[in-house]
Amino acid sequence: MDTFLLYSGLALVLIMILSMYRGIVGPTVLDRIISVNAVGSKTVVLLIIIGFLYGRVDMFVDIALAYAMLNFVAVLAAAKYFYKRRGLHEEPGQGARLTDLPEREEENA
Amino acid sequence: MILNIVVITFMLMGLFFYVGGTVGILRLPDFYTRLHAAGKLDTLGALAMLFGLALFNLHEFNIDTLQVALKIMLAVAFVFIASPTATHAITDAGLVGGLPPWRKHARAGLFSPAAYREPKKRKER
Numbered sequence: 001m002d003t004f005l006l007y008s009g010l011a012l013v014l015i016m017i018l019s020m021y022r023g024i025v026g027p028t029v030l031d032r033i034i035s036v037n038a039v040g041s042k043t044v045v046l047l048i049i050i051g052f053l054y055g056r057v058d059m060f061v062d063i064a065l066a067y068a069m070l071n072f073v074a075v076l077a078a079a080k081y082f083y084k085r086r087g088l089h090e091e092p093g094q095g096a097r098l099t100d101l102p103e104r105e106e107e108n109a
Numbered sequence: 110m111i112l113n114i115v116v117i118t119f120m121l122m123g124l125f126f127y128v129g130g131t132v133g134i135l136r137l138p139d140f141y142t143r144l145h146a147a148g149k150l151d152t153l154g155a156l157a158m159l160f161g162l163a164l165f166n167l168h169e170f171n172i173d174t175l176q177v178a179l180k181i182m183l184a185v186a187f188v189f190i191a192s193p194t195a196t197h198a199i200t201d202a203g204l205v206g207g208l209p210p211w212r213k214h215a216r217a218g219l220f221s222p223a224a225y226r227e228p229k230k231r232k233e234r
Contacts, residue, residue, distance in 0.1 A: 022143070
């Protein structure tokens, strides 16, 4: 059973590496936030599996819970920041639609 | 023995859903569709894998392992609250920030969020 836990943990690490692809080459900043969120939610499971492998589940469960809350707060803070201004998530050179968009003051008028 | 089979079934199901979410993140054409795949499948993957791990923890049933299993289910409950909230927040940031949704036959530059909101503006005036 330990072998199965070890290999499922390795599969989780492989999945996390694959979803980091979107964080590295993602077209917008929000794609990178998605990647970070996905990796964080897989890390919670991976931490508990590591706890089983080391035989210290009671300690690693607390670490996993703290990590889940930290990931949630980080994603909410990043989303709140990019909520602020129109076109803030565009990366220079990639999208370059920042000048095409109207200002927000014109919309509200 | 039966418990091991149940645990392995749950964890393979969770791994299947995680693989599906990752394929969605990698291959879907748009930010919103990627976020949909990630948010949906990550939640069910975390549920299945953590439930399997909590069952595996109850191999020797006493008060300590019961407490640890309840903590793992607490992590499941937290993921169930936090993941849709985070998905909603990121989607809202994308919509307000003016990221156009993907359309199958749209040419580049045809769609802009200003055109998307034009009828509402006319109604206000």
